[in-house]
Amino acid sequence: MSQSVDSAVSAVRPYIEQHRAAFLDDLAEWLRIPSVSAQPEHAADVRRSADWLAAKLRETGFPTVEVWRTPGAPAVFAEWPAADPGAPTVVVYGHHDVQPAAREDGWESDPFEPVVRGNRLYARGAADDKGQVFFHTLGVRAHLAATGRTAPAVHLKLLIEGEEESGSPHFRELVEQHAGRLAADAVIVSDTGMWSEDTPTVCTGMRGLAECEIRLHGPGQDIHSGSFGGAVPNPATAAARLVAALHDEHARVAVPGFYDGVAELTDRERELFAGLPFDEQRWLGTAKSRATHGEAGYSTLERVWARPTAEVNGIGGGYQGPGSKTIIPSSAMVKLSFRLVAGQDPGHIEKAVRAWAEEQVPAGTRCDITFGAATRPCLTPLDHPALQSLVRAMGRAFDQPVGHTREGGSGPAADLQEVLGAPVLFLGISVPSDGWHAPNEKVELDLLFKGVETSAYLWGDLAEHWRTEP
C-alpha cells in the first residue's frame, strides 16, 4: 500500500475509535424504536424512527435533511454538497423500517432492547438495516476529520426509506417524484451483505424479477373422470405440461427469446466467483436441499447470481383434500417467477412468455395470463471506476483483498438505477449468520466499524479517481 493509504488509515482509525462508544449509544437509541412497517400499530414508531434519523443526520452535519411523506411510511432524505461543484454525486440507499419481532419468537433478549453479547450487538434492525445505514454517519465524519474537509469530497445524498420490509409499495413513485433532487452519478446501496466474516466482498448486481400467474380453464365445472376421462382436455394436465415445457433437458429456460440480450458472465467474473471459498454441502444446508440442480454449464453461484431462471412458486388445481375425488378439474393455475439478469427486459420477457404459453395450451383449454409489476436487474461492470473505488475503500478497511459476489434476489435498488440512470454499487457488511428477518438478529461489531471505515475512505477515493460527465 502507498504512503497515502497508510496515512488515511492512520487518520481514520483513531477517530472512529474515539467515537465508538457514542456511536453505539446512538445506534442503540434508534434500535429501541420498533419501526415495524408491516404492523399498523407501529405506524407512529416508523414516523418516530424517521424523525430520529433526520435529527441525527442534521447533527452529523448534513445541511439539508427532509422527511419525505408517502401514502405509507415516511422516508428520510439528506444532502451534503461537496465543495467542488465538479465532484461526482452519490446517493446512499437504505431503510429505517424493520421486520416484525417478538420475544416469544425465540429471542434471547428483547428485540427492541439492544444488548451487546460477546462482540455482537443484538437487536431487530441491527444488521437489516439500521446498523448499515448508521455507519455512514460516523463514516462521513471520519472522512472529514481525516482529510481536514468541512464538506465531503463528493456530493453526498442519502435516501432512507420506511417501507422496505413491506415491499416498498410507494418507493418507485417517491423516486420518480423526487428524481431531480435524487439525481446522482452512482447509487450506493447499504442493505446487503458480504460473503463471510473472513471474506469481505462487494456485490456487483442483483437479479430482476418478473412474475405471472397462468390460469388454465377446461370444463365449465369439475366433471366426472369416469364418464369423461380420456376424451376431453384436462386443465391440470395442461398446467403441468406448461410447467414441464419451461425448461429443456439442460435445465435452460425453453421460452423462445428468454435469453435475448442476456449479459453473459465474463471470464474475469467467473474467476472471481470461483475464487470464493464456496462449500457446496454447507450451501445445500442453508438451502435445506439435498442436491443442486440447474442450468448446465454453470456453477451453483453462477446459477443463483448471474443466470436468469424460471421457477414455479405455486401450482394448484382440482381436489387437494384428503382421499380422492374422481374429477377432471374445471381449472388449474401456476404462479411463475422469472429472475432476470442484466440485458433482459421485463417487457420483452412478458411478451415472450405470453406467446410461448398460448402456443403450449391444447385446443379446448383457455388460458389467462396475468403479469404483476416487474423489477429490473442491475449490474455494475467490474471496470466501473466507482466500483473500483469501493473495492479499494473496502480493502483498506479490511486490510485484505476484496472478493466479488452478486445477489440472486431482487430489490428496490433497481428502481433507483432505472429512474436515476445511475449504476448501483453495494456497500454492505452484514454476514449470512446475522439472522435477517429471524430471531436474535445481530451485527458483528468488528464488521460494523469496518463499514464505518469503508464509508470514511470511499468518498475521497471516488472524488480522486472518478471523472464523471458534467
Add this chain to the structure above:
Amino acid sequence: MSQSVDSAVSAVRPYIEQHRAAFLDDLAEWLRIPSVSAQPEHAADVRRSADWLAAKLRETGFPTVEVWRTPGAPAVFAEWPAADPGAPTVVVYGHHDVQPAAREDGWESDPFEPVVRGNRLYARGAADDKGQVFFHTLGVRAHLAATGRTAPAVHLKLLIEGEEESGSPHFRELVEQHAGRLAADAVIVSDTGMWSEDTPTVCTGMRGLAECEIRLHGPGQDIHSGSFGGAVPNPATAAARLVAALHDEHARVAVPGFYDGVAELTDRERELFAGLPFDEQRWLGTAKSRATHGEAGYSTLERVWARPTAEVNGIGGGYQGPGSKTIIPSSAMVKLSFRLVAGQDPGHIEKAVRAWAEEQVPAGTRCDITFGAATRPCLTPLDHPALQSLVRAMGRAFDQPVGHTREGGSGPAADLQEVLGAPVLFLGISVPSDGWHAPNEKVELDLLFKGVETSAYLWGDLAEHWRTEP
C-alpha cells in the same frame, strides 16, 4: 320374430298392464322412505327401506328373504330357486339407498313425495335405483304368470345394498362373507342406463379404477426463490414434469407396462359403438368442454368406454393465494386416477406407476406414493350366451334392435364379478335425462315398464339358451 316370442309377449304385456297401478302405488310407498345413506339422521330410514323391501319381496313370492346387517346400512338378500336344479343361477344387484335431496335444491315437488307429471314419475330414487330394483318384482311375477310356472326358470337371487350412494364401504366384505350364498353363474346389475329413450342398449362393461397420490419433497421448508432459484430442484416443477410425462404425444399413457394385457376392442364392438346415434357437439355440451382430446386412433366413445386412461384429479404445491410469493415450495403433490379396462390388473398398474414415478423424480427430490383401494374392470364378451339372452329379452320388450354400450365409470359390480367369478351383465332402463343425483330425478314410466317386461322375458330365455357348468 318367432311364434313363441309373440306368444310370450302376448302373455306378459296384459299381465303387466293389469298390475301397473298396484306396482306404481307400491313403488311410491318405497320412494316415500328417505333412505339417504350419506346422512346419519336418515339411518333409521335406510333400515326401514330395507325392511320394506324385504316384506315386499316375500309378498312377491321369494321363499327366502333376509336383511343382512353390515357395520353401516343393511342390505337385502332374497333367493328363489328354480324347479330344475340344473338351471343357471343369477344374482341381481341394485341398491335401496338414495342420494340426499331437499326441496330447496331446485325440486319442483317434494323429493320424497312421488308424483306423476306427464309420463314421468318424479322422486329421489325413481331411477337411481329403487325404480330399477323394483321392476324385477313385477318382472318375475309376469314371468311366472306367462309361463304357468310356480318358480322362476333360473335360480334367482337378489342382493340390494344400502350403501351404494356412500361409496359401498362394506360391500366387498359383505360379498366375501356371503360368497357361498351369492354363488351365481351371472350377475345382473340394474343400476345403469341406456343410450336414450329411442335407443335401447345393453352395457357390456365398466372400467376399473386405481387411484394414487404422489407427494414430492424438495427443500426442508419453502425457500427464497431469489437466493436459491435456479440452483436446487423445485418439487412443483418435478410434480409438473411427472404429470407431463404421463402421456406421450399421441395422448397414450406413457407409463411402461400400462397397456400390458389390455383387451383390445374387437371390430364388432367398434362397429356397434359407431352405429350409435352419437352427436359429438351434444356430448361436449354434457362434458361442459370445448373440444375432445384423447388417445390417437380411437373415437370419443371408445376413449371413455373401452380405453384405459390416466387423469390428474388434483395438483397442488407452493403458494396458491392472491398475488405472489417468491418461494421454491417445500413440496408438491398430484392425485392421479387410472381407469382400467379388461385385462389390466390394478396390482400390476400400481407396480408400473411406482417404478415409472420413481424413475422420473430428479436427484434431490424425494417421492412418496400412496395407492388407495382399487376397483377391477369388468367386461362381458359379446358372444356370452347370457348377454345374448339379455339382448333378446330387451329387444322383445322394446320391439326394436338393442345397441351396445359400455360405462366409463367404475362400480361395485366389479367386486361381485371378482368374488363370485361370474360375468356381469347390465340391465338398466334409465336415460341420461333422468337426473341421477340431481334435483327433479325422474323415471320414464314407459321405460320402467319396459324394464319389467325385459325382466319377465329374461329368465326363461336364460334357462332355454344357456347351458352352465354344473
